[in-house]
Amino acid sequence: MGDLLWILMSAMVVNNFTLFYFLGLCPFMGVSARVETAVRMGMANIFVLTITAICAWFLNTYILPVAPYLRLISFIVVIASLVQIVEMTIKKVSPVLFRQLGIYLPLITTNCAVMGIALIAVRSNYSASESFVAGFAAGAGFLLAIVVMSSIREKLDTEWVPKPFRGVPIAFVTAGLMALAFMAFDNALLKNLLG
Amino acid sequence: MRVTTPTEDLFRGVWRENPVLIQMLGLCPALAVSNTVANSIAMGLATFFVLCGSSLLVSMFKQFIPHEVRISTYILIIATFVTVADMTLEAVVPVVHKDLGAFISLIVVNCMILGRQEAFASKKPVGRALLDAVGTGVGFIIAMLMMGSVREIFGQGTFLGISIFGPNYEPWVIMILPPGGFFTIGFLLLALNWIRQRREPRPAVREWPEGVAERRVA
Numbered sequence: 001m002g003d004l005l006w007i008l009m010s011a012m013v014v015n016n017f018t019l020f021y022f023l024g025l026c027p028f029m030g031v032s033a034r035v036e037t038a039v040r041m042g043m044a045n046i047f048v049l050t051i052t053a054i055c056a057w058f059l060n061t062y063i064l065p066v067a068p069y070l071r072l073i074s075f076i077v078v079i080a081s082l083v084q085i086v087e088m089t090i091k092k093v094s095p096v097l098f099r100q101l102g103i104y105l106p107l108i109t110t111n112c113a114v115m116g117i118a119l120i121a122v123r124s125n126y127s128a129s130e131s132f133v134a135g136f137a138a139g140a141g142f143l144l145a146i147v148v149m150s151s152i153r154e155k156l157d158t159e160w161v162p163k164p165f166r167g168v169p170i171a172f173v174t175a176g177l178m179a180l181a182f183m184a185f186d187n188a189l190l191k192n193l194l195g
Numbered sequence: 196m197r198v199t200t201p202t203e204d205l206f207r208g209v210w211r212e213n214p215v216l217i218q219m220l221g222l223c224p225a226l227a228v229s230n231t232v233a234n235s236i237a238m239g240l241a242t243f244f245v246l247c248g249s250s251l252l253v254s255m256f257k258q259f260i261p262h263e264v265r266i267s268t269y270i271l272i273i274a275t276f277v278t279v280a281d282m283t284l285e286a287v288v289p290v291v292h293k294d295l296g297a298f299i300s301l302i303v304v305n306c307m308i309l310g311r312q313e314a315f316a317s318k319k320p321v322g323r324a325l326l327d328a329v330g331t332g333v334g335f336i337i338a339m340l341m342m343g344s345v346r347e348i349f350g351q352g353t354f355l356g357i358s359i360f361g362p363n364y365e366p367w368v369i370m371i372l373p374p375g376g377f378f379t380i381g382f383l384l385l386a387l388n389w390i391r392q393r394r395e396p397r398p399a400v401r402e403w404p405e406g407v408a409e410r411r412v413a
Binding site: 019023168 | 222271274369372373376378386388
């Protein structure tokens, strides 16, 4: 159990997907203009990342022994179909939910974060439950980062920013400062907290 | 859509529509592996190979790919080339391969490559598609080199391993860590914006964002 807790905290804050691994930057920069949209994007991501992590474990267990060179191709095919299926299922089961996060789901297919969680889970040889937790934690970390970023950007919108900085450059500098702050979460801190 | 000349196709992707700095595609690898110049060059070359190979194939087979499944087909072609690049790098330069880690595999979800197939290679003849791919690939390598040089020179005091400032240089370690990546690209984009804005004619009245002019006391 301590193992899972370690993976949860590690993937969520220490190795935050966006601020440490640089994954998921396109939606991070593109969707973080308002807090409301950021929250919905983060939720959609948690959902997709968790399922992807499980599928990655499943594929890895059955593909790797047989044909290791097919790993990448099988991942990408499964991820693309998975997102399509998830989108259709949500549309059928809960139209309200679909309308709220529907447009973000196709954006998640070519999101580095989804492929990234699959590759990281495989590389670290996680078991099924560890993969589940890692996927969830990756999504939670992304949600955390994108909500903080969007709050800062909402505030920045009402303040004066020098002209060359406006738009993307100030967003990147903000992300850099956030990454700097998140560096305070490191393995030593985790060890002290979790023993 | 106006007809473009071959030279235009070739040079467009190099600077004017640079994939990383102007179109802001493919940011994930640009930030993640650009902590040294050697890694940047390796990643740039790998992406160049994947881009050219997949543009070539997509353009050659464009009549046979049904419209409904075109994105999946492009992704499959790209994934095949990425697997080849990954294995080649692992065999030829295992040290660099270990440094780059999972990011070589992440070339497959690089928006830039898929974007080029969708926008260009699937509609143009093979020669033009190849020119466009070469131009965009070179542009990507240039952007990676810019990022990598800044980060390595300030973060380690070396360029490709050769020490520039001598042994007494106190390196700005932050530059080779993740925040450094964000700061570097932020300031690079800032520099580009500043240069672009200097070229524009100055407006007669200084413009503030809405609501700020009333609140400023100076």
